[in-house]
Amino acid sequence: MSSLLEVRGLKASYGATEALHGIDLDVHEGKVTALLGANGAGKTTTLRAICHFQVRTSGSISLRGDRIETRTTEQIAMLGVGHVPDGRGTFLGLTAEENLRLGSHSRRNKNDIAEDLERMYGYFPRLKERWAQQAGTLSGGEQQMLAIARALMARPSLLLLDEPSFGLAPLVVNDIFAILRRIRDEQKVSVLLVEQNAQLALELADSAYLLETGRIVKHGSSEAMRNDDAVRRAYLGE
Amino acid sequence: METFVQQFVSGLSTGGIYASLALALVMIYQATHQVNFAQGEMAMFSTFIAWALIQAGLSYWMAFLATVLIAFVLAALLEFAVIRPMHKAPELSVVVVFIGLLMIFHSAAGWIFGTSIKEFPSPFPKDAWYGGQLISPHQVGSIFVALCIVAALFTFFRFTTLGLTMQAAAQNPASSRLLGINVGRMLMLGWGLAGAIGAAAGMMVAPVVFLDPGMMTGVLIYAFAGALIGGIDNPVGAIVGGFLVGVLENLIGTYLVGTELKLSVALVLIVVVLIVRPAGLLGRRIVQRV
Numbered sequence: 001m002s003s004l005l006e007v008r009g010l011k012a013s014y015g016a017t018e019a020l021h022g023i024d025l026d027v028h029e030g031k032v033t034a035l036l037g038a039n040g041a042g043k044t045t046t047l048r049a050i051c052h053f054q055v056r057t058s059g060s061i062s063l064r065g066d067r068i069e070t071r072t073t074e075q076i077a078m079l080g081v082g083h084v085p086d087g088r089g090t091f092l093g094l095t096a097e098e099n100l101r102l103g104s105h106s107r108r109n110k111n112d113i114a115e116d117l118e119r120m121y122g123y124f125p126r127l128k129e130r131w132a133q134q135a136g137t138l139s140g141g142e143q144q145m146l147a148i149a150r151a152l153m154a155r156p157s158l159l160l161l162d163e164p165s166f167g168l169a170p171l172v173v174n175d176i177f178a179i180l181r182r183i184r185d186e187q188k189v190s191v192l193l194v195e196q197n198a199q200l201a202l203e204l205a206d207s208a209y210l211l212e213t214g215r216i217v218k219h220g221s222s223e224a225m226r227n228d229d230a231v232r233r234a235y236l237g238e
Numbered sequence: 239m240e241t242f243v244q245q246f247v248s249g250l251s252t253g254g255i256y257a258s259l260a261l262a263l264v265m266i267y268q269a270t271h272q273v274n275f276a277q278g279e280m281a282m283f284s285t286f287i288a289w290a291l292i293q294a295g296l297s298y299w300m301a302f303l304a305t306v307l308i309a310f311v312l313a314a315l316l317e318f319a320v321i322r323p324m325h326k327a328p329e330l331s332v333v334v335v336f337i338g339l340l341m342i343f344h345s346a347a348g349w350i351f352g353t354s355i356k357e358f359p360s361p362f363p364k365d366a367w368y369g370g371q372l373i374s375p376h377q378v379g380s381i382f383v384a385l386c387i388v389a390a391l392f393t394f395f396r397f398t399t400l401g402l403t404m405q406a407a408a409q410n411p412a413s414s415r416l417l418g419i420n421v422g423r424m425l426m427l428g429w430g431l432a433g434a435i436g437a438a439a440g441m442m443v444a445p446v447v448f449l450d451p452g453m454m455t456g457v458l459i460y461a462f463a464g465a466l467i468g469g470i471d472n473p474v475g476a477i478v479g480g481f482l483v484g485v486l487e488n489l490i491g492t493y494l495v496g497t498e499l500k501l502s503v504a505l506v507l508i509v510v511v512l513i514v515r516p517a518g519l520l521g522r523r524i525v526q527r528v
Binding site for chain 1: 399402403405406409410412413414415416417418419420421
């Protein structure tokens with residue numbers, strides 16, 4: 001199986017504090033890979049490090065075989081890496097639709113943007129209702145949908161999803177994960193999903209990594225992870 | 239009554255100039271949350287460039303166009319070379335840099351072009367074809383130019399992808415970078431636009447106040463008052479505020495305090511707005527649900 005993203009010996013630090021101590025990780029073409037772990041394990045840092053965003057990194061990161069770790073955040077986005085950041089990155093003063101249009105900035109092919117907008121409204125009917133509304137007035141769940149749709153507007157080959165369930169009511173989380181499942185099945189996009197809710201993440205993902213204090217301590221297929229005793233005790237609450 | 243109408247109309251005309259410069263201030267404020275105190279002096283310097291080009295034999299509108307372009311490039315370079323290296327510096331250092339720029343442009347203009355007061359031509363005819371005494375063709379012209387700038391900017395920000403991208407870079411630089419937007423380039427562009435707008439304002443005001451290194455000092459204060467009244471983060475507010483200040487200045491000058499104290503009116507307005515309604519009349523409070 002070919003690796004779309006290949007991370008080797010990745011270290012990342014904020015100032016003098018090292019948050020990732022050298023991790024290896026692969027995201028395969030067309031698959032959903034989950035990155036599980038507790039608060040502060042380094043999940044968000046991993047996503048930031050892949051985008052060379054707000055952290056200092058060392059180690060190697062390859063996208064389709066090309067090394068990208070020395071590229072800037074902007075360049076990495078232009079190479080087809082979509083990032084749904086923690087905090088959702090909403091452009092609060094712009095309308096929902098303007099937020100979506102901005103998502104298509106990194107596309108080489110600017111045709112079919114209107115068509116893609118419609119597709120996003122198909123996934124997220126709530127956004128269609130609110131298309132002309134200032135994005136800051138959307139609810140947390142709607143802003144999360146907006147962030148996912150915005151990233152998809154770029155037609156990314158790799159989508160980095162940072163805790164799509166964060167801070168949302170369980171019903172809304174279920175909605176969002178149902179849509180993510182649809183997107184997984186219908187779009188040709190590989191996903192690296194960071195999630196504290198291991199139950200949800202393992203349902204969506206093909207394989208998973210478990211991160212503890214900046215190190216990968218386990219990885220395997222979602223099936224294997226679900227049946228792992230340590231994972232069950234610590235992360236699935238059984 | 240005639241005096242009133244006359245003062246009102248001439249207020250609109252200077253108001254148009256304040257509005258343009260206020261717009262330049264707001265553009266940079268929106269992008270960087272900094273007030274460019276050197277904006278007026280940059281406009282003055284650009285106007286001197288226009289004057290030199292006209293002296294060199296260029297027609298007015300050629301010189302106008304060339305100046306706007308030069309001002310754009312100059313301001314963009316300034317962002318790149320001076321402001322960008324300061325982006326992690328504390329607020330106060332940036333303010334000092336702006337004041338430094340103000341003094342540099344002020345002295346450089348005097349040094350290069352001389353400190354004597356120069357006449358600057360108006361592109362508009364001397365005699366009004368409409369025969370009215372109420373308003374001079376230059377006044378009509380400068381209102382028209384201000385409105386054109388506003389319309390052009392509105393179209394640019396509202397309907398073009400580049401305009402939208404610039405707004406995004408100003409509002410949320412971090413998120414913009416994740417979308418592949420080159421935030422630095424957008425800031426440079428914003429500075430360039432502000433410089434170009436300022437240059438146009440300078441060339442409109444110069445025929446009225448005459449050209450010398452100090453010509454924009456007062457205008458900047460009025461423009462600042464206009465920007466604050468309208469709401470420093472709102473382009474529409476800057477326009478409304480600029481016109482309002484122009485009219486108020488004239489009316490209060492005529493009927494209440496006399497022309498000598500006109501500038502104080504602007505200063506009082508600034509203080510009052512900051513105390514009573516810091517967000518300005520149309521200041522946008524971004525609504526946010528958490």
